[in-house]
Amino acid sequence: MDPKNVKCAAVIGSGVMGHSIAQVFAQAGILVHLVDLKDDLVARALELVKSNLQTLADYGRVNPQEIPAILDRIRPTTDLAGAVREVDFIQEAVAEIPEVKKKVFAQLEAACRQDVALASNTSGLDIFKIIEVKDPSRVVVAHWFAPPHIIPLVEVVPGPSTAAGVLQFTAGLMERIGKKPLVMKQFVRRFIVNRIQNAIVRTALEMVTNGWATPEQIDLAVKTSLGIRLPIVGVVQSLDFTGLNLIHDMTKGTVGENPFIEERVRQGHLGVSTAKGIYDYGGRTEEEILRKRDLLYLKMLDFLESLKAFKPV
Numbered sequence: 001m002d003p004k005n006v007k008c009a010a011v012i013g014s015g016v017m018g019h020s021i022a023q024v025f026a027q028a029g030i031l032v033h034l035v036d037l038k039d040d041l042v043a044r045a046l047e048l049v050k051s052n053l054q055t056l057a058d059y060g061r062v063n064p065q066e067i068p069a070i071l072d073r074i075r076p077t078t079d080l081a082g083a084v085r086e087v088d089f090i091q092e093a094v095a096e097i098p099e100v101k102k103k104v105f106a107q108l109e110a111a112c113r114q115d116v117a118l119a120s121n122t123s124g125l126d127i128f129k130i131i132e133v134k135d136p137s138r139v140v141v142a143h144w145f146a147p148p149h150i151i152p153l154v155e156v157v158p159g160p161s162t163a164a165g166v167l168q169f170t171a172g173l174m175e176r177i178g179k180k181p182l183v184m185k186q187f188v189r190r191f192i193v194n195r196i197q198n199a200i201v202r203t204a205l206e207m208v209t210n211g212w213a214t215p216e217q218i219d220l221a222v223k224t225s226l227g228i229r230l231p232i233v234g235v236v237q238s239l240d241f242t243g244l245n246l247i248h249d250m251t252k253g254t255v256g257e258n259p260f261i262e263e264r265v266r267q268g269h270l271g272v273s274t275a276k277g278i279y280d281y282g283g284r285t286e287e288e289i290l291r292k293r294d295l296l297y298l299k300m301l302d303f304l305e306s307l308k309a310f311k312p313v
């Protein structure tokens with residue numbers, strides 16, 4: 001199926017993620033059944049969507065006159081089988097509990113059309129091993145980020161049996177509804193962002209627990225350093241600015257030599273100083289590259305200061 005022909009979807013689970021994912025579909029003009037276990041849960045979810053839309057309207061991202069039609073496209077229900085019978089796409093967003101996911105996928109497969117892609121929003125489960133479905137080729141991960149109605153990224157990840165067409169279709173649909181899909185080559189637990197985030201959280205909690213730094217110190221330290229750099233150079237490109245020879249020496253002395261870095265250093269690709277490192281700077285001089293970076297950093301710094309973003313929310 002072509003993503004542009006999708007008319008109707010279902011989101012299973014209307015909690016922190018589900019209500020907002022349903023909102024994204026509805027904003028894109030797609031009718032969406034929002035399923036949960038109890039009426040009060042789906043009713044609460046719709047209240048949250050209303051409030052989200054009001055915030056977006058106040059900010060100028062949604063035309064307030066369109067809010068009633070967007071809300072009307074969200075159909076709250078507790079009848080999972082009835083909700084998914086005729087839909088073109090299903091996004092699961094139920095609790096991160098293996099037995100719950102397993103049960104829901106079995107219910108979905110029994111109730112929906114055979115050609116419908118089943119996407120899981122799992123954060124860290126090996127979903128492809130947990131669930132038992134007759135046709136695993138239509139199961140895929142579409143992992144959103146909170147709050148889905150604002151954060152652009154959706155990690156789209158195949159399992160060992162996911163059909164190429166299902167992967168492509170899911171990415172295309174995410175794009176159609178205004179998201180930025182990132183298609184991974186293969187499944188690894190926690191995908192890209194949660195792997196990185198987990199490493200940061202683990203280290204921050206270690207410091208707090210041992211009394212090495214207060215929560216406020218850690219957040220201020222991150223916001224006034226990494227917080228300015230990450231949006232501009234990301235995690236990996238930042239190594240080119242540090243210099244791969246230094247990274248090489250540092251990793252040798254700590255976690256052990258890294259073949260990815262070692263190979264580049266051996267070839268003399270040290271980062272921006274040689275116009276090539278992990279990234280290729282296309283023959284630009286070091287001064288040109290640094291000037292471009294610095295102007296972006298300055299803008300980011302001014303912007304964050306103007307928002308008083310270094311203070312706690």
Ligand SMILES: NC(=O)c1ccc[n+]([C@@H]2O[C@H](COP(=O)([O-])OP(=O)(O)OC[C@H]3O[C@@H](n4cnc5c(N)ncnc54)[C@H](O)[C@@H]3O)[C@@H](O)[C@H]2O)c1
Nearest residue numbers: 013014015016017018036037093094095096121122123146
């Ligand atoms: N919270 C986040 O920031 C976040 C971010 C990315 C991914 N995720 C993932 O999204 C999924 C949902 O997380 P959440 O934070 O929205 O959880 P949540 O607890 O807020 O919501 C889950 C909802 O699923 C409902 N549910 C449970 N069993 C159900 C069933 N059989 N049928 C229908 N509904 C059912 C629950 O009643 C609940 O309302 C999890 O897999 C989680 O790992 C969460």
